[in-house]
Amino acid sequence: MRRQDSHGGLLTDLAELLPRLDYFRRSPARLGGRGGHKEWQYFLVNAGAVHLLINFSLQDDPWAADARRAEVARLTLLALGEEWQGGLERFPEAEVHVSPGCIDARFGASTLRFEQGRYLLDVSLREHSLAAELELVPMMRPLLFNNHPLAPGENLSWVVVPRLEARGTVTLGGRTHRVEGAPAYHDHNWGHFRWGGDFSWEWAHALPSDAAHPWSAVFVRMMDRRRTRVRYQSLFLWRSGGPVRTFRDRDIRLLHQGHFQPARRLTVPPEMALLAPGLACDLPAHMELAATSGADSFHFRFDAEELARVITPGESEPRTVSVLNELSGRVVSHGCIGGEPFELEATGIYELIRD
Amino acid sequence: MGALLAESFLALSRELPAQHALMCEQLQGRRVEVCVGAERFFLGFAPGSARVESAGPPAEVLLLTGRRVLADVLDARLSLTRAVLTDALEVVGPLPSLMALHDGLVTYVHGAVRCPSFPPLLARLRAVCREDAAPHSPPGGEAHGSRER
Numbered sequence: 001m002r003r004q005d006s007h008g009g010l011l012t013d014l015a016e017l018l019p020r021l022d023y024f025r026r027s028p029a030r031l032g033g034r035g036g037h038k039e040w041q042y043f044l045v046n047a048g049a050v051h052l053l054i055n056f057s058l059q060d061d062p063w064a065a066d067a068r069r070a071e072v073a074r075l076t077l078l079a080l081g082e083e084w085q086g087g088l089e090r091f092p093e094a095e096v097h098v099s100p101g102c103i104d105a106r107f108g109a110s111t112l113r114f115e116q117g118r119y120l121l122d123v124s125l126r127e128h129s130l131a132a133e134l135e136l137v138p139m140m141r142p143l144l145f146n147n148h149p150l151a152p153g154e155n156l157s158w159v160v161v162p163r164l165e166a167r168g169t170v171t172l173g174g175r176t177h178r179v180e181g182a183p184a185y186h187d188h189n190w191g192h193f194r195w196g197g198d199f200s201w202e203w204a205h206a207l208p209s210d211a212a213h214p215w216s217a218v219f220v221r222m223m224d225r226r227r228t229r230v231r232y233q234s235l236f237l238w239r240s241g242g243p244v245r246t247f248r249d250r251d252i253r254l255l256h257q258g259h260f261q262p263a264r265r266l267t268v269p270p271e272m273a274l275l276a277p278g279l280a281c282d283l284p285a286h287m288e289l290a291a292t293s294g295a296d297s298f299h300f301r302f303d304a305e306e307l308a309r310v311i312t313p314g315e316s317e318p319r320t321v322s323v324l325n326e327l328s329g330r331v332v333s334h335g336c337i338g339g340e341p342f343e344l345e346a347t348g349i350y351e352l353i354r355d
Numbered sequence: 356m357g358a359l360l361a362e363s364f365l366a367l368s369r370e371l372p373a374q375h376a377l378m379c380e381q382l383q384g385r386r387v388e389v390c391v392g393a394e395r396f397f398l399g400f401a402p403g404s405a406r407v408e409s410a411g412p413p414a415e416v417l418l419l420t421g422r423r424v425l426a427d428v429l430d431a432r433l434s435l436t437r438a439v440l441t442d443a444l445e446v447v448g449p450l451p452s453l454m455a456l457h458d459g460l461v462t463y464v465h466g467a468v469r470c471p472s473f474p475p476l477l478a479r480l481r482a483v484c485r486e487d488a489a490p491h492s493p494p495g496g497e498a499h500g501s502r503e504r
Binding site for chain 1: 370371373374428429430431432434435436461462464465466468469470471474475477
């Protein structure tokens with residue numbers, strides 16, 4: 001029986017749809033299949049004074065002695081106030097429970113579940129005073145992308161839920177912030193690829209301060225590792241519950257401006273700073289994106305403010321690292337889709353891979 | 356600390372033998388005296404062999420620091436470069452030996468972050484370093500993150 005909701009059945013539809021799309025896949029290597037699997041459930045929450053990035057990640061350790069037990073669980077929990085704080089922790093096998101085919105994971109004391117149309121997150125770090133207990137209700141229909149090529153023989157699949165409504169609490173440094181009706185973002189990626197392979201990506205999303213703002217946008221660009229060739233790029237727009245427009249490839253012009261010179265930056269896990277020392281980074285200070293197709297247009301400007309780096313050992317070569325740069329900043333955007341103009345001011349995350 | 360390092364050399368040789376061999380090659384014939392707080396030991400390197408010894412002949416390189424400094428470097432509160440420039444970590448020896456030591460250290464860390472058995476070793480190393488660390492790092496406070504400025 002369908003529940004009644006105030007969104008024309010949307011929430012009920014999403015409650016039924018998401019468990020069929022967004023479930024943990026887990027590595028085929030556990031059953032003797034292909035290794036090199038990676039998967040993560042990623043959430044962003046604009047909780048007012050604090051922005052939260054939460055990532056439940058599973059990835060096959062290429063250096064594990066037993067390929068059937070190579071899957072490693074890692075939780076990344078970052079909070080952005082005036083600057084990034086937080087950490088990345090990995091968990092021994094005995095502390096990890098993930099149900100394949102379900103949205104149900106326990107990494108140590110942290111859990112992710114999907115119940116009655118809501119993502120339920122209860123996360124904390126052992127080494128930092130940072131924790132959150134959140135309920136996220138999906139508010140827009142997801143998009144699913146299967147087996148997008150990253151590099152020869154390597155692929156990535158993707159479910160994106162561009163807008164959710166969050167409520168609960170975030171505790172940072174002993175202070176608890178109440179979250180009520182806050183805009184949030186979620187995606188889930190999985191696939192077979194090696195960090196340091198012949199690919200890099202740029203991804204951007206913005207969360208408005210006003211949860212009632214009806215527009216949401218996600219940008220992704222896939223390139224070769226040296227970033228000399230764009231393999232494909234897409235900009236997806238949603239309005240009030242559903243996807244309304246996609247711009248692709250030649251519709252989109254992207255311009256990097258200036259050179260971001262951070263006054264500080266957070267590195268997780270911290271010991272990886274030994275392999276990527278210093279504050280120098282190859283990141284733009286500003287990004288400007290313009291998309292046009294027919295009478296539809298979209299413009300997006302991002303001004304970088306703070307940097308967090310998630311650093312992973314390169315898997316293709318023994319003395320390399322892959323850096324996922326989580327660049328936060330201000331977003332100003334406007335556009336006109338289907339004759340309807342809109343404007344958006346938001347806090348955005350621009351993620352860029354660098355070696 | 357010396358025992359942990361010896362255990363880590365064994366783990367590296369077992370799990371990433373190529374990185375272990377490269378480290379030994381880069382440091383071949385070098386001898387390093389390490390003083391961390393009150394603890395003193397020697398590192399010796401030969402082809403395919405990295406040893407930790409409690410005594411032995413004089414070393415050509417001296418490395419002198421404290422556990423708290425190592426904790427700050429591991430937690431990225433202090434970069435290795437700044438630790439050396441501020442004498443929080445002193446390294447004394449001929450330039451070629453210091454360069455070899457740096458190369459060997461980078462090789463060791465690249466291997467360490469890839470070895471499946473290193474995370475628990477790293478946790479134990481952090482615990483040892485914190486035994487001497489003053490309570491200057493309140494959880495969530497400025498000094499507890501991984502920020503380098």
